[in-house]
Structures are given as structure tokens and as C-alpha cells.
Amino acid sequence: xxxxxxxxxxxxxxxxxxxxxxxxxxxxxxxxxxxxxxxxxxxxxxxxxxxxxxxxxxxxxxxxxxxxxxxxxxxxxxxxxxxxxxxxxxxxxxxxxxxxxxxxxxxxxxxxxxxxxxxxxxxxxxxxxxxxxxxxxxxxxxxxxxxxxxxxxxxxxxxxxxxxxxxxxxxxxxxxxxxxxxxxxxxxxxxxxxxxxxxxxxxxxxxxxxxxxxxxxxxxxxxxxxxxxxxxxxxxxxxxxxxxxxxxxxxxxxxxxxxxxxxxxxxxxxxxxxxxxxxxxxxxxxxxxxxxxxxxxxxxxxxxxxxxxxxxxxxxxxxxxxxxxxxxxxxxxxxxxxxxxxxxxxxxxxxxxxxxxxxxxxxxxxxxxxxxxxxxxxx
Amino acid sequence: xxxxxxxxxxxxxxxxxxxxxxxxxxxxxxxxxxxxxxxxxxxxxxxxxxxxxxxxxxxxxxxxxxxxxxxxxxxxxxxxxxxxxxxxxxxxxxxxxxxxxxxxxxxxxxxxxxxxxxxxxxxxxxxxxxxxxxxxxxxxxxxxxxxxxxxxxxxxxxxxxxxxxxxxxxxxxxxxxxxxxxxxxxxxxxxxxxxxxxxxxxxxxxxxxxxxxxxxxxxxxxxxxxxxxxxxxxxxxxxxxxxxxxxxxxxxxxxxxxxxxxxxxxxxxxxxxxxxxxxxxxxxxxxxxxxxxxxxxxxxxxxxxxxxxxxxxxxxxxxxxxxxxxxxxxxxxxx
Amino acid sequence: xxxxxxxxxxxxxxxxxxxxxxxxxxxxxxxxxxxxxxxxxxxxxxxxxxxxxxxxxxxxxxxxxxxxxxxxxxxxxxxxxxxxxxxxxxxxxxxxxxxxxxxxxxxxxxxxxxxxxxxxxxxxxxxxxxxxxxxxxxxxxxxxxxxxxxxxxxxxxxxxxxxxxxxxxxxxxxxxxxxxxxxxxxxxxxxxxxxxxxxxxxxxxxxxxxxxxxxxxxxxxxxxxxxxxxxxxxxxxxxxxxxxxxxxxxxxxxxxxxx
Numbered sequence: 001x002x003x004x005x006x007x008x009x010x011x012x013x014x015x016x017x018x019x020x021x022x023x024x025x026x027x028x029x030x031x032x033x034x035x036x037x038x039x040x041x042x043x044x045x046x047x048x049x050x051x052x053x054x055x056x057x058x059x060x061x062x063x064x065x066x067x068x069x070x071x072x073x074x075x076x077x078x079x080x081x082x083x084x085x086x087x088x089x090x091x092x093x094x095x096x097x098x099x100x101x102x103x104x105x106x107x108x109x110x111x112x113x114x115x116x117x118x119x120x121x122x123x124x125x126x127x128x129x130x131x132x133x134x135x136x137x138x139x140x141x142x143x144x145x146x147x148x149x150x151x152x153x154x155x156x157x158x159x160x161x162x163x164x165x166x167x168x169x170x171x172x173x174x175x176x177x178x179x180x181x182x183x184x185x186x187x188x189x190x191x192x193x194x195x196x197x198x199x200x201x202x203x204x205x206x207x208x209x210x211x212x213x214x215x216x217x218x219x220x221x222x223x224x225x226x227x228x229x230x231x232x233x234x235x236x237x238x239x240x241x242x243x244x245x246x247x248x249x250x251x252x253x254x255x256x257x258x259x260x261x262x263x264x265x266x267x268x269x270x271x272x273x274x275x276x277x278x279x280x281x282x283x284x285x286x287x288x289x290x291x292x293x294x295x296x297x298x299x300x301x302x303x304x305x306x307x308x309x310x311x312x313x314x315x316x317x318x319x320x321x322x323x324x325x326x327x328x329x330x331x332x333x334x335x336x337x338x339x340x341x342x343x344x345x346x347x348x349x350x351x352x353x354x355x356x357x358x359x360x361x362x363x364x365x366x367x368x369x370x371x372x373x374x375x376x377x378x379x
Numbered sequence: 380x381x382x383x384x385x386x387x388x389x390x391x392x393x394x395x396x397x398x399x400x401x402x403x404x405x406x407x408x409x410x411x412x413x414x415x416x417x418x419x420x421x422x423x424x425x426x427x428x429x430x431x432x433x434x435x436x437x438x439x440x441x442x443x444x445x446x447x448x449x450x451x452x453x454x455x456x457x458x459x460x461x462x463x464x465x466x467x468x469x470x471x472x473x474x475x476x477x478x479x480x481x482x483x484x485x486x487x488x489x490x491x492x493x494x495x496x497x498x499x500x501x502x503x504x505x506x507x508x509x510x511x512x513x514x515x516x517x518x519x520x521x522x523x524x525x526x527x528x529x530x531x532x533x534x535x536x537x538x539x540x541x542x543x544x545x546x547x548x549x550x551x552x553x554x555x556x557x558x559x560x561x562x563x564x565x566x567x568x569x570x571x572x573x574x575x576x577x578x579x580x581x582x583x584x585x586x587x588x589x590x591x592x593x594x595x596x597x598x599x600x601x602x603x604x605x606x607x608x609x610x611x612x613x614x615x616x617x618x619x620x621x622x623x624x625x626x627x628x629x630x631x632x633x634x635x636x637x638x639x640x641x642x643x644x645x646x647x648x649x650x651x652x653x654x655x656x657x658x659x660x661x662x663x664x665x666x667x668x669x670x671x672x673x674x675x676x677x678x679x680x681x682x683x684x685x686x687x688x689x690x691x692x693x694x695x696x697x698x699x700x701x702x703x704x705x706x707x708x709x710x711x712x713x714x
Numbered sequence: 715x716x717x718x719x720x721x722x723x724x725x726x727x728x729x730x731x732x733x734x735x736x737x738x739x740x741x742x743x744x745x746x747x748x749x750x751x752x753x754x755x756x757x758x759x760x761x762x763x764x765x766x767x768x769x770x771x772x773x774x775x776x777x778x779x780x781x782x783x784x785x786x787x788x789x790x791x792x793x794x795x796x797x798x799x800x801x802x803x804x805x806x807x808x809x810x811x812x813x814x815x816x817x818x819x820x821x822x823x824x825x826x827x828x829x830x831x832x833x834x835x836x837x838x839x840x841x842x843x844x845x846x847x848x849x850x851x852x853x854x855x856x857x858x859x860x861x862x863x864x865x866x867x868x869x870x871x872x873x874x875x876x877x878x879x880x881x882x883x884x885x886x887x888x889x890x891x892x893x894x895x896x897x898x899x900x901x902x903x904x905x906x907x908x909x910x911x912x913x914x915x916x917x918x919x920x921x922x923x924x925x926x927x928x929x930x931x932x933x934x935x936x937x938x939x940x941x942x943x944x945x946x947x948x949x950x951x952x953x954x955x956x957x958x959x960x961x962x963x964x965x966x967x968x969x970x971x972x973x
Binding site: 075076078079082083085086087089090092093096097099100103104107163164165166167168170171172174175176181182184185188189190191192193194195196197198199200202203205206207209210235238242266267268269271272289292293295296297298299302303306307324327328331332348349352355356359360362363367 | 414416417419420421423424425426427428429430431432434435437438441442444445490491492494495497498499502513516517518520521522523524525526527528529531532533578581582609610611612614632635638639640641642645646666669670673674684685688689691692695696698699703
């Protein structure tokens with residue numbers, strides 16, 4: 001048998017070795033799919049997408065390895081097999097993610113219109129949905145109140161968490177040194193990062209219902225407000241802001257602080273005038289990421305702010321809705337059960353499209369901030 | 380080069396431990412003068428830090444305070460608790476359901492996450508790689524309620540697959556069909572919920588692992604290639620060992636996320652009693668139990684749900700501590 | 715301007731570890747003093763104690779006295795921030811503030827110390843400091859561009875301009891040329907020669923030729939071994955250190971027969 005390794009030892013040190021043509025992986029891939037389809041017909045009596053996908057993947061890996069092994073040698077074969085496995089796992093994993101995006105865009109895009117964005121669920125009746133499903137009326141209802149609720153609650157959460165988060169990060173990086181308090185805070189921020197979102201909601205609810213009970217015994221119900229939800233979101237947001245800001249502040253070279261100290265600038269001024277401006281783009285983009293994270297939270301909102309059907313501008317009194325709780329509520333508790341639940345589901349998908357767009361825009365914004373505001377290298 | 384105030388020792392003679400003596404130095408040095416600006420600013424940052432301590436203490440305290448009724452009921456009259464057999468009988472099926480779904484999610488997601496991370500960092504075409512990384516980050520940000528919506532829409536498609544599973548692998552308890560030989564006809568089972576969970580945590584684990592892989596020192600990679608390693612050998616020699624502790628911590632973060640994930644499970648799963656089989660209706664997780672029952676709960680039921688939340692808090696706390704321990708253990712060798 | 719520095723019984727600690735032991739030295743005004751010695755001998759540490767920059771390192775502390783024209787900078791009630799306004803410093807790596815333009819960099823020290831100045835005063839100071847650092851002609855057309863766009867040597871001279879803009883009495887330089895190419899190094903060395911007309915300059919360098927070229931006096935530091943404190947071995951006129959050292963240790967180091 002004349003394998004590559006035999007070859008190279010015989011001639012001792014050649015720079016060329018046998019190589020499969022460049023197109024080989026593609027040819028094998030197509031062949032594997034065809035074989036998989038044939039097997040699918042023989043063994044399962046029809047064309048079955050998951051079966052074909054999995055079979056094609058397996059056949060492809062084995063075929064690539066075998067062919068390369070017999071022609072290029074074991075090391076090259078392992079390399080090719082690994083590449084094939086990694087690539088196919090990537091493709092396989094993309095399928096559900098693409099499907100999710102596609103469904104959101106197609107279903108949400110089909111349902112969404114300006115009316116949905118500008119109306120609330122005020123006066124919604126099952127009859128209206130039944131008429132819509134029967135084709136006698138247009139889709140009624142909307143989620144303007146949920147958009148308003150999302151914005152108000154998120155802004156309130158930002159007002160609470162950004163100062164606390166940024167100042168804590170400054171304490172950790174600039175002041176704590178390696179003292180016990182600094183270590184304790186770092187540890188607790190870690191713990192906070194791991195708090196399940198629903199537990200954060202339960203905490204805010206427990207906190208405010210205890211307070212409400214003290215003020216007005218038996219009236220724990222009034223604890224469900226937009227502000228309670230904002231506190232719940234802050235519990236989730238603070239650790240993200242601390243972590244992101246801390247990371248960015250640690251990236252500011254020590255050189256710059258020393259240069260400032262050496263000019264006779266006090267420490268706090270060095271932080272405010274040198275360290276923060278140098279890292280402002282990173283901090284802002286971290287904050288934006290944190291907002292994008294909490295804006296999509298459902299569980300903490302539903303246990304703290306309930307499900308409002310109508311517009312409520314007051315954070316401190318009454319229930320509020322946000323886009324995520326609206327989606328949840330519409331899907332699981334449709335206005336009209338039965339066939340007309342389709343109408344609620346369509347509203348849910350439209351709201352999902354708005355929510356996903358919002359999150360994407362925030363993430364994009366974070367990127368842009370990071371790029372535009374970053375210190376220029378000049379040159 | 381040092382990147383932080385605390386770790387800098389640019390002086391001579393091998394860094395000594397700066398902890399062994401307070402920063403103010405020997406007795407001879409007079410106490411440093413502190414400017415009012417410095418005092419105000421450092422106090423503000425300190426207060427913010429202490430607030431975090433208070434918030435976390437508050438989480439534990441208020442949850443405990445609200446659990447009081449449940450604890451009392453457990454002591455005086457266990458049968459008054461949902462299910463009629465005391466708190467532990469009520470909570471353990473939830474704990475088991477939570478652990479099973481998270482474990483499945485992790486088992487499914489981790490290999491794929493590693494694959495995607497490797498693909499985007501070391502195998503994808505140079506121009507495509509950053510775009511793919513960005514897309515992954517975006518997917519990690521999609522709210523779970525949307526994943527739930529998607530799961531509901533597609534769950535029905537899985538029934539055929541579950542029937543096939545129960546037909547051929549029904550002898551494995553987790554794929555067993557129910558008494559009349561069928562599986563859930565809506566597809567809204569714990570296995571579906573777990574699969575959606577795995578898809579949810581996939582971008583999270585991927586994006587963390589990706590960052591770790593990107594940090595592999597270029598020199599190490601080039602050293603491996605210069606020794607004549609193939610690309611896969613280079614990955615095994617330099618990328619994977621370097622990223623070991625990072626992968627462990629990314630996985631643990633994914634697990635923490637899966638444990639606490641509420642909405643996707645609450646929307647997809649049609650809950651029921653604890654059963655071994657994952658392809659029939661039944662089972663429930665902690666977070667989903669709270670989400671599904673909280674809006675209507677009052678009195679003792681409310682307290683029960685908050686107590687269940689406390690249990691979830693403790694479980695995630697333990698997982699996170701374990702994660703830290705693993706990272707601490709593996710990263711010593713790594714760096 | 716320009717002050718005399720007297721170092722008396724200076725010990726430096728990192729935590730409990732004695733890093734530098736018993737330094738005695740008198741640095742004359744309007745002179746250039748070079749600190750040389752092997753890595754880890756404490757020369758940079760001693761330099762940093764001259765403007766209390768070592769305090770940035772957690773656990774670092776000193777005992778002994780450092781007198782600037784007779785005033786102990788470690789005396790009670792002395793604010794390190796004020797000390798640093800009198801004693802400027804230039805670092806190993808050029809570190810212009812990345813968010814600021816060239817002009818803002820030069821004015822940073824003055825501005826951050828709350829001194830208000832009119833536009834014309836600011837322009838005048840910028841030009842004076844940049845001329846003082848031999849950089850004016852190279853950057854006068856792009857004063858509003860970021861400082862990080864300059865070459866390494868220009869950045870280092872920008873840092874010198876920034877340091878002299880606050881009009882210090884003493885200028886400390888911690889291996890200012892170690893990251894520069896020979897041509898930029900030459901420019902900085904020329905500059906050091908000019909600077910000694912106005913300032914007391916102390917420079918740490920690994921390059922013995924450089925010490926010989928630029929300094930009036932040279933201090934040789936050495937360390938007996940890892941875990942032992944660094945010591946001042948010999949302090950003398952540069953010419954005698956390099957041609958006729960008193961101590962054998964110094965001679966071994968100078969001639970490269972070290973260790």
C-alpha cells in the first residue's frame with residue numbers, strides 16, 4: 001500500500017504531498033445528501049427532513065475521513081473530519097435560529113400595522129376577534145399601552161441602576177484595592193448576575209408588599225406598580241452595568257492615571273477628567289447592552305406590574321403592561337378562546353416583532369456608540 | 380503590562396504581596412492629606428458599593444419574610460399546602476423538573492456552542508467571521524418570551540418525532556409512551572421545553588466561548604502551526620487548552636440561565652405531575668410554576684410561590700458557586 | 715526655578731518587604747543625574763519616591779526624608795498632589811491622553827488644576843511648552859489633532875511638554891528612551907541637555923552610554939540577590955564613575971563583567 005506517509009519516508013523530506021482537489025468536500029457533501037435521501041426512501045418510506053439532515057451529516061463525516069485517510073494520511077484526515085464536524089454543527093445550529101427570526105418577521109410582519117401601534121386593549125371584546133377571524137372586520141386592539149409601559153419601566157430602571165452600577169464599578173477599580181469590601185462586592189455582583197429573573201421580580205414584590213402592608217394593612221395588592229417592576233429590573237441590570245463598566249475601566253492603561261497624578265492632578269479629578277472620558281464609549285455601549293437585556297424580561301414584570309389592558313402613564317400606581325408581558329398574556333390568555341384565539345396570537349407576533357426590532361436596534365446602537373465615541377488613534 | 384490600579388507593581392524585585400501591610404505604610408509616614416473632592420467622590424462610590432450589599436441582603440430577607448406563612452403552615456398543618464402533603468412533597472417534583480430540563484438543555488447546547496465558536500473564530504472565511512460573531516451576539520439578546528412564542532408555534536411538529544422515539548426507544552424510560560401507547564399530541568412536553576431552552580442558551584454559551592477563543596495568544600497558535608501542525612492539531616494544542624476554564628465558566632453561566640429561565644418553559648410546557656417520560660405531557664419547573672400561578676395567587680398560595688422562588692434562588696446560587704470553584708481550579712493551570 | 719534634592723536615610727518598602735535600603739544622596743539644582751543599575755535594583759522605585767508616585771502602588775511606603783530645598787516632602791500635612799505639581803515626571807512609555815488633542819494634552823496639567831487662563835495665555839503656554847520640548851516646529855500646524863497620532867518619539871516629547879507646562883522645579887524621567895528608535899532617542903537626549911538650564915533633571919536609564927552622554931552625576935544601584943534590598947553603591951561625577959569607579963561592583967557593571 002502506498003500511503004502518503006510511506007511515500008514521504010521513502011523519499012525522505014519532500015515538500016509536496018498528495019492532496020485532494022479543492023472541490024472534494026463539496027462533492028462529498030452533495031453525494032452524502034443524495035445517499036441520505038435514498039436511504040430515507042428505502043428505510044422510512046419517504047422524504048423526512050430531520051432524518052436526511054442527520055444521515056447526510058454522518059455520511060459526510062465518515063466519507064470525508066475515509067477518503068482523506070486513504071489518500072492524504074491520518075493527520076490530514078483528522079483535520080478534515082474535525083473541520084467537517086464543526087462546520088456541520090454550525091449549519092445545524094443555525095437552522096432553529098434562522099427559523100425563529102423568519103417566523104418573527106413573517107408572522108409579525110403580516111400582522112403589524114399602525115393601528116396596533118397606536119391602540120390599547122381598551123374595550124376589547126371576544127366578538128371583535130371572532131368577526132376578524134370570520135373575515136368580517138379588521139384586527140382590533142393594539143399594544144400602545146405596552147410600548148409606553150416598556151419605555152417608562154425601562155427608563156426608571158436605568159435611572160436607578162446606571163448611577164449605582166457605574167459608581168460601584170469605579171469603587172471596585174479605583175478605590176477598593178484588594179480590600180475585603182471590594183472582594184465582597186465583586187462576589188455579590190457575581191451572585192447577583194446569577195439571580196433568576198423571576199426571583200428578582202419576587203423580591204421587588206415582597207419588598208413593596210411589605211411596605212404597603214405597613215402603610216395600609218391588608219393592601220398588599222397596591223404593591224403591583226410600574227415602579228416595583230423597575231426595581232425588579234434594576235436588580236437584574238445593576239450587575240450587568242457593574243461588570244461591563246468594571247471591565248472597561250480596567251482597560252484604561254495605568255499609564256494614563258500615572259501621567260495625570262504626575263501632573264499634580266487629584267485622584268477624583270483624574271477619574272472624572274481622564275479615566276471616564278477615555279472609557280465613555282465602552283461604558284455607554286455596556287449600558288445599552290444592559291438595557292437591551294432587561295427590556296425583554298417578562299417574568300419579573302408579570303409578578304410586579306400585573307397585566308394592564310389600558311394605558312397607564314403613572315409608574316407609582318396601578319398595573320402596567322410591557323411588550324413581553326403583553327406577548328405572554330395575549331398568547332396564553334387570548335381575548336376570545338377557540339378559533340378566534342388566532343387574533344390574539346397575531347397581536348402577540350406583531351408585538352414580538354416590535355420587541356425584537358427594539359432589542360436589535362439597541363444592540364446596534366451599542367456597536368455604533370462604541371465605534372463613534374472611542375478615542376481616535378489619529379494617524 | 381498592568382491594566383489595573385491594584386495589580387500594578389512596576390517597581391523592582393519580584394512583586395511582593397501588597398496585602399501584607401496596610402497602604403498607609405510604616406509608622407514614620409504621616410497620614411496623607413485627603414482633599415474634600417476626593418473624600419466626597421470616594422464616599423459616593425463606596426455608598427453605591429454598599430447599596431449592592433444591601434440589595435442582595437434585601438433579596439434574601441424579604442423572600443424569607445414572605446416565606447414565613449409557608450413555614451408556619453408546614454409546621455402546624457402540612458396538609459394545607461398545595462398537594463396536601465407538605466411543602467417538600469410539593470417542591471421536589473419542581474426541583475427535579477428544573478434540573479432535568481436544564482441538564483438536557485446544557486447537554487444539547489454545549490457541543491454545538493463549541494462548534495459554532497470554533498467555526499466563527501478559526502474556520503469561517505476571514506470576511507464572514509466577524510459578521511457571524513455579531514449575529515450570534517444579537518441572537519443572545521432575543522427575549523425569551525419570543526423563544527416561547529416560537530416554541531409554541533412549532534411544538535406540534537415534534538409529535539411525529541416523539542412517536543417515532545417512543546416506538547423504537549420506548550424501552551428507555553425517558554422516551555416511554557403513556558399507558559395507551561401515545562405521546563403528547565400537542566408536542567408541549569418537557570423535552571420540547573428543554574430543546575427550546577437549549578436553543579436559547581446556545582447563543583449565550585457561544586458568545587462567551589467565542590470571546591475566550593479569540594483571546595488565545597496568537598503567538599501560541601503560530602508556534603503550533605510553525606511546528607507543522609494541521610489546523611485541527613493547532614486548535615487542540617493551543618486553543619482548547621487555553622480556553623478550558625473559559626468554556627467551563629461559559630457552560631455554567633448557560634446552566635444558571637437555563638435553571639432560572641421562566642418564560643419559554645412557562646409558555647411551552649403544559650404542566651402536570653412528575654413523570655419519568657419526557658415525551659408525554661407532565662412535569663413542571665420551578666420558574667414556570669411561579670409564572671403560571673402567581674397572577675391568581677393570594678394568601679398562603681402567594682407565600683408558597685415565593686418560598687419556591689427562594690428554593691430556586693438557593694439552587695442557582697449553588698450552581699454559580701460551583702462554577703466559580705471550577706473556574707478557580709482550572710484557571711490556575713491555564714494562566 | 716529648579717531645586718536641590720537631599721535624600722536622607724531613605725528606605726522603601728513593599729508591604730513588609732524592604733525593597734531599597736538606606737539611600738543618601740544630594741542632587742544639585744540645574745544638573746542632570748542618572749540612575750543606573752541592573753533590573754530590580756530599585757532605581758525606578760527611588761525615582762518614584764521623589765514625587766511620591768510610589769504611593770500609587772498599594773502597600774508601597776517609605777521611611778526617611780526627602781528634602782526639596784530643605785522642605786521634607788514626607789513631612790506632616792504635605793499633600794502629595796502639591797508635591798507632584800512641583801516635580802514633573804515622564805514615563806517609560808509615552809502616554810498622551812487619548813481623548814485630547816495635542817494642545818489639550820499640553821494644557822492638561824494646568825487645566826485640570828483649575829487654573830483659568832485666557833485664550834492668548836493658553837496659546838502662549840502651549841507654544842512655550844512645545845518649544846521647550848523641541849516639538850513646536852513639528853506639530854504647530856496640527857495642534858488640534860489627537861496626540862496619539864504622533865510618532866513614538868514625538869509622543870514622548872509631547873509628554874515632556876505636558877510635564878514642563880505646569881512649570882515644575884524638578885523633572886523625573888523613567889527610562890524615557892527605552893521604547894524609542896535611535897533617532898528619536900537622540901532628539902530626547904538633546905532636549906535633556908537643554909532642560910538642565912531650567913530644571914533639576916533625574917533620569918533612570920538602562921543604557922550606560924546614555925548615562926555617560928547626558929548626565930553630570932551618576933548613581934549606581936545594585937542588588938545582592940533576589941529577596942534582598944537594593945542599595946546605592948556609588949554616587950559620583952559621571953566622568954569618574956565611568957572612567958575611574960571607586961567600587962569594584964561599579965567597575966564590574968560598567969565594564970559588562972557583571973554577576
